[in-house]
Amino acid sequence: MPDTQPPTLSLTAPAKINLSLRILGKHSDGYHEIETLMAPLTLADELEITCAHTGTPNPSKHSVNPFIECAPTNHLNDPLNLNQRINPPTAYSLQPTASIRPVARIAPPVTLLCNDPSLPCGPENLCVKAALAFQEASGINTPIAITLLKRIPHGAGLGGGSSDAAAVLRGMNQLFGEPLVIEELHQIAASLGSDIPFFLEPKSSWCHGRGELLQEANPLPPWRLLLIKPPFSIATAWAYNRLEAIGYRLEEKNEEKENCKLQETGDREQVENELDAGSPTSSVDGVTIVNDLELPVFEKYLLLPVLKEWLQERKEIRHAWMTGSGSTMVALLREEITPEAITMLKKEITSDFGATFWIKETGFRENQ
Structure with missing residues (x-):
């Protein structure tokens, strides 16, 4: 029998540290002008991005609004929830009728599962924002599921959320045959967060502007x-x-x-x-x-x-x-x-x- 497993891609999303961070000024839009030397670390989150089966209806073609679904996690026994089946919700026709009639079962455009229960998995999550932005820019609306194993603490100054978002952009672009060039990915990344472009090609770099302008730095010592x-x-x-x-x-x-x-x-x-x-x-x-x-x-x-x-x-x-x-x-x-x-x-x-x-x-x- 042919393999019916949906395409899946595994990625890592490294943490970063700032070795030098200077605040040089402030732009009229409220963002600050900075110069910083950032370096990616071996510490990293892990992600898996999975396409839905080809037979899954596209939410954008139905008469319901696309939405984000976050399934509950059992992070103690199954950190990535890889064994958990996500049953997509039922879509209903919005046309006038005497009773609401189910017309199809559809997958949400983006599903995010995370082992950290303190992190939101809805549209406010940077991974979800990145996935939706990629879908809009590429015109590829195939539903995807993202599983995220957090190793980088959030709110720590280590760039974990930004790195995860960049990994989603890199992963989706690779999974769908690279419909976007790197400049387009950088544009999406910069619109989502100032340091997300750094993580698209994580290597030691001087970052200028709001942090989105990159210049490769000299190799760092093996500290x-x-x-x-x-x-x-x-x-x-x-x-x-x-x-x-x-x-x-x-x-x-x-x-x-x-x-x-x-x-x-x-x-x-x-x-x-x-x-x-x-x-x-x-x-x-x-x-x-x-x-x-x-x-x-x-x-x-x-x-x-x-x-x-x-x-x-x-x-x-x-x-x-x-x-x-x-x-x-x-x-x-x-x-x-x-x-x-x-x-x-x-x-x-x-x-x-x-x-x-x-x-x-x-x-x-x-x-x-």
Whole structure:
């Protein structure tokens, strides 16, 4: 018998960290002008994208509005819910009639299943937004099911949601024979979120503008990293707005950026020296580490500067900083550190700061 299994594609969606994050100004649309060095990590979410059977009716051809369905999950026994059958709902004719009559059973355009019950699986989810945007841009309305195994904590400054959305765009384009060129995918990605274009081709990059303009960076050292996230998240919009509220000189920094002609000269070291420092910078193995958002975040979330100082005092750690808008702290481990020492370090973190901290060892994806 012929194989009747629907086409399925498996993908990974890597996390990222910001090694350098400078806030240079603000656009008239409210978005901020930034310059950041981002690098993808070995830590990654897992996704599967499955096409519906070819005989499944297209929702757009019926007299009902397409909608999103999120099936309940049993994440303890079946993280990806691969064994769970999703029964599509019944569509009803909207024509005047004495009684409502079922006319067809149709699949929703996008179904999302996730092992994390705290994440919404409806139209507000970035994966769903990405899938619907791809369908609209490509004209391909084949219903799909997405299963998402979350390993990257959300609200952590690690780009998990953006990476998942980019993986959906990449995966659907591959699954349907690449109807869109990379420039079209970038346009969709930028419309969904500033850092989503970075994850379409995840590699160490300098990101400009709102974060959507990319320039490949030099290879990074094979660092060993430890990610430490407290049991709270920080809203990115709040961090940026608070930066202005405490008097950060966005306009002056923006003018200096123009005078330095960053994109014309490409001399990043000169630019960094000429820009108003704003935040303390460090150089490790020739890589400049700075995060302007530490200023507003550390002012409110007093645990984070304490944690950073604690980490930097450890002999096993070369440097520590906050990634993105937080709340994750990044610790650069010494090369010679042993697995036993890492285990002990994790125990000391949870002992001193709490057992609810999320801790994960990782490295740069390009050094795998």
